[in-house]
Amino acid sequence: MTDTLSTPPAISCKGVWQVFGQNAEQQLAEALKQSGGAPRGAADLLREKGLIPAVQDATFDVAEGELFVIMGLSGSGKSTLIRSLSRLQESTAGEINIEGEDILRASKARMTELRRSTLGMVFQHFGLFPHMSVIDNVAFPLKVSGMGRSARHEKVREIIKMVGLAGREDAFPRELSGGQRQRVGIARSLAGDCSVWFLDEPFSALDPLIRRQLQDEFLEIRARLNTTIVFITHDITEALKLADRIAIMKDGEIVQIGTPAEIVLNPVNDYVAEFSKDVATGRHARVASVMKTGADMPADMAQDPGLRSDMTLEAALAACVSLYGPVPVRDANGAVVGTVSPHELSVRTLEGADQHQPGAQE
């Protein structure tokens, strides 16, 4: 999934800046010159002048078919970044390639075409058109691209069924619940057969139960379509549940990019660590990340609970909870690749859960 060498990335962002304020472009160039090209220094200079560097020097690649989550608190610039990616606003500097095409240089007409054929987007507050029925909302992208009424309705029924709204085609947005509304939003963004899918906090406005249900449905749809996805959220559990890779943003800066396990187990700084504090490590980290490898493996080969390197810590601990000595860990083919001690497992599993108990660190 993260093998970006063999196939070119579906989305490639290089040095994207989004600065709000007067003469942003010129001011950014000056600030970068003054700071000698250091993004953080330039951002500080811009802030001093009263501008807002909402996204600073964002650089990352998203592979084809990858689900890339951008996560951060409100005001961290994550929504601004996805608006830059979809060119709902003009970036101040940088380069954004989507399927090999530099969209920041694309003409207006080309952008319209791209949005009709390649890009799909889901919004936090759904963005449903109040004067259109469900089916007309979903079919809107086809309507604007000039498809006839019966043809587009035909096509769209399939998608409406997929998101579980069959039978509600003629309802109006005001008659739907929040969860149903977002299903319409999802269906609409899929109507154009997009290959790149942007979701801006799609489930944040929903209550927790509905949110979890939609997350599961979302994963199902995703498995079926295999689109490249950029997903924005402020919820670490959601990010960990869905993501192939996560980018964490703080004050406009991407502070870390990594797989969910990397984010939880090896946070680059306290800010990232703070996020995963409330998450029990054992539920997300894999055995591979804590096992010992190499020549000195003092494993008690006699006792083999059958641990595999891709098990979660929680599952592994359950399997060897009654054992004492280090036990072997095998890979998918059954070959021994390392060892781990049950004690180590239990400590690492409870790490996240422990930390937020008062006094636990002393």
Add this chain to the structure above:
Amino acid sequence: MSIDQLRSYAAARPGVAAVWLTVCVGAFCLALEAVFPWLIGWPSVLELPASDWIGAGVTAVLETVKPVARGFSYLMDFPMFWTNALLVGTPWPITIGCVTALGWYIGGLRLAALGGIGLSLVLASGYWTESMNTLALVAVSVPLALLLGGMIGILAYENARVRSAVLATLDVMQTVPTFAYLTPLLLLFGFGPVVGLVASAIYAAPPMARNVLLGLERVDPDIKDAAVMSGGTRFQQLFLVEIPSATTQIMVGVNQCLMAALSMVIIAAVIGGFDDIGWEVLLTMRKAQFGQSFLAGLVIVVFAIVIDRMSGALTQARRKRHDRRGLYLILGLTVAAMVLLWQRLPATADFALFDPLASYVDQSLGNFTAQNGAALDAFKNVLVFFIFLPLRIGLDNAVLSFTWGFQWTPMMSFAFYACAAVLAASLVWCERALAGGLLLVAALVLETGISELPWPFVLMGVGALGWMAGGRKLALSVVLMLLAILLSGLWERALLSLYLSGVAVVACAGLGGALGLLAAASPMAWRVLRPVCDMLQTIPLFVFLIPVLMFFQIGEFSAFLAICAYAIVPMIRYTQHGLTTTPPELLDAATTSGATAWQTMWDVRVPYAVPTILLGLNQTILYAFAMLVIAALIGTTGLGQSIFLALGQADVGLGITAGAAMAMLALIADRLVQGFAEERRKALGL
């Protein structure tokens, strides 16, 4: 106290400093009045013949545009002729049937009944043809206004630079008195109904533009983004998504546009030349046939209510769909009635069912005035002699032996000021310097009279208010506007206008505020007041003149009453609204602290509502200025009279200058009150 101490004190309390500075300027002017009379009246040598210049300039411009205008006028004759022919020519059962059916379509039984009964009343009054003439004018001017306003609104929405220009223009247009539109148009289009048409289209377009812009701006940003990301072109985004999403607000614009057009069409009747219902009111009013006048006024009110409620129903986001069978039934009945009555259809002019009512009104009015005339006159005279006149020309001129029982002497002036000074000094002693200063200002105004205030004093006072409300920029702009009026030679008239509208505004603020407070305290009272407010806001300005004329004859006092009746509504509404929208957690906090209902009202609700109440006051001021000009019809002095005179003589220069002076007074008041409201809002962190 040293100078430095004074300066730091003034910096800490700018309000007090401003008031005392104003007092000093006033005292200085009064002291030197005898030596330098130009301190009171601006010397006419220094007046610029602004109205002549403007008249010449505008006339020159208008003359060049005239052929185009006359061409337009010629073009407009066609739709007007045909609409008129259609509305007047259509047999009345069909018109009534169609309006009833429309009412059913929009709002079911309630609106169908309103439409049917309303138009039947119009028919029964015998003013059918006149009403249809008026309706024809509205029917042609409203589409023009909607188109114009809609285009301006969309253009302003699409282009930020156009937006700020449009908003500034709309702000100013709101303050330009209605009559002032008419004079230049008269020159352009010549006498005739086209002037009324164009004036009402121009007057009715701004509310449409404002609401279109507001509606489009308020569309949920996610909806706009969704349209972009669906791959819509700008045109598709606008017409397929954004405008339909803004329908509710745009319908509010349509409603306001219709009401404005109706109001203006009726005002434009003063030009004459078109046999419409407004003209009928004017004519009967001039002949003192108040019964007939009242009847024609009622017809206008009926029209206004039908149009307002029907178009108002369109602004409700979720309308119930009404059974189509009702629609067909009404239309079927109409056709049946037509077939049955075809041969014997009575002419509309034959209906005069209410003529007995009119003569009854005349008669009972005659009886009433005969019996209570003395009491009415006494009431009027007390108010005029003891409040209006002193405020207008000052105690020094108003206190005469045959009204007050003694003659004011310079000695009394001296004693009066001495008393005020002693009181003010004791207030300052008790650390109430602001109150002391204000007391002195009030004493000065009362002794001199508003119309004879020294101009440096007014400039200083208004400038100081501007300073406190919005800083240097606002102070500078209000003083510049006053200077412009001073130079134009309309100063005395402006002060007279200021006096009358000022008295009316103070009365409205007091009474309206009290009524609003009552409505906020008692839902029962609001249930009674609310329909009255709705009603007063639906009635076209013109009609307010009829009842006051009936009882108090032509004059300033009648004008005052008409202004109050119209301008009091926003004060009541905003006060009630402000007082009842306090956040519930604040009220809970007050209750749990042990506050009684009245303590909660005074200490929590009122302070929280001040910004809203100030906005209501602002509206009241603008309404008062608007009505002041209309009230010129029944005899007021001041700028309104000038504008009205200019209309009669087709004097473009005077019309525009007086209109501009009026607009400037309104703008000054508007900016000052908005400034204070903004400051309060900031202080409350809203």
